[in-house]
Amino acid sequence: MVQLKRKNWILGGVCLLLVAAIAANFFVFANATSTRAKLESCVGDNYIKWVEFDPPYSALEKALKLDIDTYEKEPHISWIDVLAYLSASYWGEWSRYKGKDMDALAEKLANGEQIEQLAEKYEYFNYYREAYTAVLGGLVGEYQIATEESLSQPEPVYETKYGLKGYSPIAYGYSFSHYKDFGASRSYGYGRPHLGNDLMSNVGSPVMAVESGIITNLGWNQYGGWRVGIRSLDGKRYYYYAHLRKDHPYAEGITEGKLVNAGDIIGYVGMTGYSTTENVNGMKAPHLHFGLQLVFDESQLEGENEIWVDVYSLVSLLEKHKSPVLRDEGEKDYRRKYPFIDPCVEEYLQQHAEVEPGDDSTSQPETEAGT
Numbered sequence: 001m002v003q004l005k006r007k008n009w010i011l012g013g014v015c016l017l018l019v020a021a022i023a024a025n026f027f028v029f030a031n032a033t034s035t036r037a038k039l040e041s042c043v044g045d046n047y048i049k050w051v052e053f054d055p056p057y058s059a060l061e062k063a064l065k066l067d068i069d070t071y072e073k074e075p076h077i078s079w080i081d082v083l084a085y086l087s088a089s090y091w092g093e094w095s096r097y098k099g100k101d102m103d104a105l106a107e108k109l110a111n112g113e114q115i116e117q118l119a120e121k122y123e124y125f126n127y128y129r130e131a132y133t134a135v136l137g138g139l140v141g142e143y144q145i146a147t148e149e150s151l152s153q154p155e156p157v158y159e160t161k162y163g164l165k166g167y168s169p170i171a172y173g174y175s176f177s178h179y180k181d182f183g184a185s186r187s188y189g190y191g192r193p194h195l196g197n198d199l200m201s202n203v204g205s206p207v208m209a210v211e212s213g214i215i216t217n218l219g220w221n222q223y224g225g226w227r228v229g230i231r232s233l234d235g236k237r238y239y240y241y242a243h244l245r246k247d248h249p250y251a252e253g254i255t256e257g258k259l260v261n262a263g264d265i266i267g268y269v270g271m272t273g274y275s276t277t278e279n280v281n282g283m284k285a286p287h288l289h290f291g292l293q294l295v296f297d298e299s300q301l302e303g304e305n306e307i308w309v310d311v312y313s314l315v316s317l318l319e320k321h322k323s324p325v326l327r328d329e330g331e332k333d334y335r336r337k338y339p340f341i342d343p344c345v346e347e348y349l350q351q352h353a354e355v356e357p358g359d360d361s362t363s364q365p366e367t368e369a370g371t
């Protein structure tokens, strides 16, 4: 009897070891193929179902420089194409990134080779091109900005520029710190991942619209506190700015349905949220929660199909373009210093000139719990 028990113990131990060995192998295998498996399931019926955006800052910056340096040259190198090509070549594993890979690609493109032909061998180039266009499509282009000298004149004089036209979410002259906190766990309400980047700053730092768009969500949200949601004009991006200041969260004139320009002040950093009661400071420290959701299909606006991307490296890149602000004595609100014209806004207004005002079809439901 005693011997039998011992035998069973030994047998049990061997089985456990076997199971552990199989499990260990499985996890190694699962890790190596997880990105590939996700890629294979991400291009669903007719639209993209899944995006991870993780090029490092150094890659974003280098690709942006290539794009700007070749503007109005032949060929003009698109930063989105470069990033999509590299991501496809790495199977999405950006830990493999080396600057010389981008140099080699840039040289081929400069010599007249076509990106589509070069990328033919990469199965997911078109996927990354579409996914990265959705993330970055509104951030670089031509824009017009008032010259310094014309600020004292009755009418601003504009100069045309090309480059980063998206703005840092925090105004020029107001510091913030942030770290890679996408996916960190949050427990208020229910266990969930953090779906954005927290920009730690002082209460009252002016918050600007990163990209031009329509304000589709405004007011109190249990998780985000006083928040603003802005949909890009092409509909692909939904920007979420949360935990704005108690008592005076929004800049003057910020209303639902309003079209704002990149770099316009929308509100102020605070610490509201995590409360079903309005205007309550539920955060431990003042910060802006900044989130970016991609929308390839309207069914992805709310619920299980939401696609939020990591904006950490993007926020670092946007620090290159900060909007200075002014406040006249006696005024409660700041305003942007340099008047700005976004050609995409002009185009949108022309296209929608016939639309009846008050059409609120852009308004979206939301949970926005990823704060």
Ligand SMILES: [Zn+2]
Pocket (backbone or CB within 6 Å): 194, 196, 197, 198, 288, 289, 290, 370, 371
């Ligand atoms: Zn947050």
